[in-house]
Each structure stands twice: as C-alpha cells, then as structure tokens.
Amino acid sequence: MDPTIAPLPGTAHEFCLYVAGATPNSTRALRNIKEICEQYLAGRYVLRIIDMQQEPQLAQQEQIIAAPTLVRRQPLPPRRLVGDLSNRATVLAVLELDPPPLPATLLP
Template structure:
C-alpha cells in the first residue's frame, strides 16, 4: 500500500509523513552506505510513513541540477517542511536523526 493513502483510525491521514530524496553517485562505497543507512533509519523510525526516492545523479543529472546538488550523497527532506539537506553517507546516526527531526530512540508516538 502506498504510504500516501494509508490512514490511522484515530488520527486521519498518517501524521509525520516524510518525503525524502537521496542523491547518490552510482554504486560508490559512500553512496551504497548512504542508501543502506537511510533505509535502516526509515524502517526503524518511520515504518509506513515515508516515501524515499533515490536519484543517481549520473543517470538523472537534470534532477541534481534543479535541486542545486553540489555534493553526493545528499539527502533532501522535502516533507515535513522546512526542507532540509544533509551531505554525507549518513553514518552519523545522531546527526542524521537531528536533520530529520527524529528522536534518538524509535519508540515514540506521533
């Protein structure tokens, strides 16, 4: 089921829906690590509440240009607002969680 169409009986449309774009450069070690780290975080902290798009800037340079991506890997959090950007392989979990406005522990209620 598409996360955009899921509903919580008590809250209506699921609160805290995240739209994330991860810009990578092929299958480099840093890109591979960033994808793995972000998927782990999303599954642990945002199960069923995120939409992740992975953009290889070698395959889609026009998207990188339109988003003004100057380094990769770069994570762009589109939703919730404000838009945030984080450059790197996302291995510093504390820094990544802070950029996503997520708590250090995944056992929270939205």
C-alpha cells in the same frame, strides 16, 4: 538500484537520496537511511533514490553538489544532509526524529 518504495496512505515523510552511481558512500548512505526510516517511520515514509549520472539535469535543478545528498521534502521545512549518513546522531537531529528507543532486552 530500486528507485522507489511505493507510497503508503498517511505518509508524513518524503525523502530523496541523490547519488552518483553505486559508490561505497552511496551504498552506505542508502543502507543507513533505510535503517533509520524502518526504525522510526515504518510505513510512514517515501524514499526516492536519484542517480545523478542518469539524470544530470536534476542535479542542477535541485542544486546538488555533494554526493550522496539526502533531501527531506516533507515535512516542511526542507532539510539537507550530505555524506554517507554514518553519523547517526547528526542525521536524527537534522531530521528531528526522537532518540532511539532502548533495545527490548534492556526493558524491565
């Protein structure tokens, strides 16, 4: 799994996704968060993926219990989401992202 996407200048959003190996839940969560980031924050975000099986001490430090867990570090305040992030409305609300733009085909 690609752990890091290189930070870009002017980054406003920083996310960590804690997973426990390549489970179906973590694969779905990764796909969902990438989609959301590309749609709303293209070029303005960093996403780190942390496999707790490789770094169990990070799970303790960061008080992670559920997998997958998404932590937003920036902007403050920090936010936490657990689950495969399939409930997009909740994810967008917690991350305070604007409602999705209408698809281009529906624009006048």
